[in-house]
Amino acid sequence: MKYNFVTIEGNIGAGKTTLAHLLSKHYNARLILEEFADNPFLPKFYENPKQFAFPLELFFMAERYKQLKELLHTQDLFNSITISDYLFTKCLLFAKVNLPADEFRLYQNLFDIIHQQLVQPELLIYLHSPVSRLQQNIRKRNRSYEQQIADDYLFSIQETYTQYIKQHNIKTLFIDASNADFLGNEKHLQIVIEALDKEYEQGQHYITLP
Template sequence: MNYRFITIEGNIGAGKTTLANMLARHYHAKLILEEFADNPFLPKFYEKPRQYAFPLELFFMAERYKQLKDMLQTQDLFSDVVISDYLFIKSLLFARINLAEDEYNLYQKLFEIINPQLVQPDLLIFLNAPVSRLQQNIRKRNRSYEQQIEDEYLLKVQQMYTQYLKQHAVRTLMIDTTQIDFLANPGHFTLILQALEKEYAPGIHYLEANGQ
């Protein structure tokens, strides 16, 4: 497995943290997990999104930047494997959805100052799931402040990720979680491990249940 820094992304409830933990255990890798529970604005945002969107997104960006900067500075990316359950660009993508135009313009300027300072992943694993599956997972993990997330919001997030991946030549392994159940099916997890042994060109590559 030649990828030293792998990031896992997907919509809310797609299974990012679950897969990150599984891969980190398998590869004895350094694990970087988003510390969303530390964001004091998150429950407030779901209650009053317009009022708390800007401090929410600023807090997330600052925390993600600090965490990635601190973790990656201490790693030897030539010998150590690092697995993260978020991509720093998600700060900008969620801000595009949640912020008013003037707030987003300011946010984008701040993002463009700090983003070049971070190491970019060698491979992005994107977990794709329909909204119905996402809602099932959200209900199952039972975080109180997430239970009121509407389908429309999840669709906006999905569309934002899709647009980003189409516009940028990110080396991406796309996994349909309705076809590949890496948690319940050990064979499906093996498929992912086998896929990570392959070299991919920039762009989107699809992993099917038959391993193709």
């Protein structure tokens, strides 16, 4: 592979963790997975977003920073490749959707201080799926607190991600994951592996799975 640090992103239910596991196994890479289940505010947020959005996002930012800081600044003699299933900037993107303007300004000030201290990925893989497919995946994995997520919320997250990627001209493999089956279809995984063996310019590079 041409890259030592690759991050996979996408909306809720896009398949980030599945692809991260498969790529880390293929490359014998170090794997960084988001520890979302440890956030005590997550179920509360889905029940009462206005009340719990700010502590939810603060907790996520602190935990993601701690995890990435420890892992990315620790020398690993056996693994030269790192695969992560989240981008630290997702803190800011979700906060933009979830927080009112005054709280978001405060959050962004904290984010800007922390963000510059972290190593950034060399390449982003973005999995783009229609909301109907996301909802299907969310139902399938059956996390109780996710089952009432509204389509509008998923649309907002999707739009925020795509705007950010395009505005900042991030080096991105933008994958149409509408029919992705990385576990069941070896060809889908192989297409991603072959794509990771190429050098890319800044900006978005689009991949469609058969």
